[in-house]
Amino acid sequence: MVATVAPLTAPVEPDEALRRIAFLLERERAGTYRVEAFRKAVLTVRETPEDELHTRHEAGTLQDLPGIGKSTAAVVAEALDGELPAYLETLQGKAKPLAKGGTELLSRLKGDCHSHSNWSDGGSPIDEMVLTAVELGHEWLVLTDHSPQLRVANGLTAERLTKQLAIVDAINSSLGEEFRLLKGIEVDILDDGALDQTDTMLGQLDLVTASVHSKLRMNRAPMTKRMVAAVSNPRVNVLGHCTGRLVEGNRGTRPQSDFDARAVFEACAEHDTAVEINSRPERRDPPDDLIELAMEVGCLFAIDSDAHAPGQLEMKAYGCERAEVLGIDPDRIVTTWDVDRLLEWTAARA
The missing domain is CATH 1.10.150.110 (DNA polymerase beta, N-terminal domain-like)
Structure with missing residues (x-):
């Protein structure tokens, strides 16, 4: 909880x-x-x-x-x-609750598929992110630092990711059975829909969140093809902040990318890839109409914080508020699942 x-x-x-x-x-x-x-x-x-x-x-x-x-x-x-x-x-x-609604759904969340440490562009070391997740009542957390192409975010090469995975093993050895830190990555979706990390490295991870970070203004047809290819990849489990929009914040605003959302979500549903509800206030991605479309198509969802600091892990409250208003069945939200069910789902995709 x-x-x-x-x-x-x-x-x-x-x-x-x-x-x-x-x-x-x-x-x-x-x-x-x-x-x-x-x-x-x-x-x-x-x-x-x-x-x-x-x-x-x-x-x-x-x-x-x-x-x-x-x-x-x-x-x-x-x-x-x-x-x-x-x-x-x-x-x-x-300090007050971050959101007015969604409290019942928030209480059902068990984890988070999208978090960053100071190994990429996060502000705190891995152990501090883990300690805060434990204090907040998480049962599991996926560490998803960026992949190599996102150099501005100090993305992890295969060599650095290998070192990080050894640290995750060491942390889990010290934690016992109450909490599990899962091996993950936020991998860039390249222009052709390929993934910005070796297949060998991706195969060593528990969960992969894939996101578009470059050429967000790509024309509709190639952007759709790019995203469909990525979510159809058996290594991908979650489609991160799918529109790339920014609605507020110190980075300014940015319009959403243009793509055939129905085609992308149908591919997600076909391949059992979850659509992320990114809870960061500056993203609120996808917008409500696209969440409703993903619900209609039959997609799974992941309510994630995209936390870049320990205090941001609680931002999932914003995503829960939206999901509750839109009426998403909690059982379709993978972040309400216990770790065994989550890992059974990700293993079935590999």
């Missing part, structure tokens, strides 16, 4: 106070520089012996530590004094 994390109360460890502040800032889509200040402070606090933190607090020299500024020093000091830091208390007091 995916849910909002419970507020922290005093006493609280300094690093946990800083972590929660970063999470809440990410959740409300605060500026990256503000979030990074708290994420960097977490690392500094964890690398500094506890007795040194107390000594520096008493001497007023916490800000002499690397990555500790006025705001983060105040949080550390208040936590060391056994108090709930004022800034954390303020943020927790402001």
Whole structure:
């Protein structure tokens, strides 16, 4: 079950106070520089012996530590004094459910097929994404960093992906049975519909989300052919943010790509490829009319966060709100499935 994390109360460890502040800032889509200040402070606090933190607090020299500024020093000091830091208390007091509806569906979600770490263009290491997913009540999470062609997002070569898969194995070995980190990728759909990673590497993954990131203004016929080829590929499990549109945000807006949606969704239904409901507020992709078309055609769906930071994992609330209004049967949403059912589905596609 995916849910909002419970507020922290005093006493609280300094690093946990800083972590929660970063999470809440990410959740409300605060500026990256503000979030990074708290994420960097977490690392500094964890690398500094506890007795040194107390000594520096008493001497007023916490800000002499690397990555500790006025705001983060105040949080550390208040936590060391056994108090709930004022800034954390303020943020927790402001935190409200992200969406007004969809709460019942959100409670049924068990995982997320689309998330990023700092191995590509995410803001946090893999273990921080996993820890936050566990705190939110996820049972599983698919790590889907970008593929090589998306260089602006530091996409993973086959060699880097191989190293990442070993880390995923190590994380799972330490987690026990309560949570599963799944091996995945957000693979670029190339101009001809081929996938931007070797078939050998794709065969080692638990789940593949495929998305168009380039030439979004391609003419209708070749774009349709491109997308149909990708979703028909037995390595592909989820079609990510299918229209590529942007409806708000600091990147501006972007119109949706032009393609024959019925043809693409019919191919998805034929090949058991899920259509992603991308929950990011700047995407809200696909639009409602295309979701309704995918429902009519008989597609599966994946309500995903496309999280690039831990605090964004909760954004699935927005997708749940839309899905509930549109009346999607929860059993057609693969992110409501337990991990065994999910893996049976992906294995059947390979």
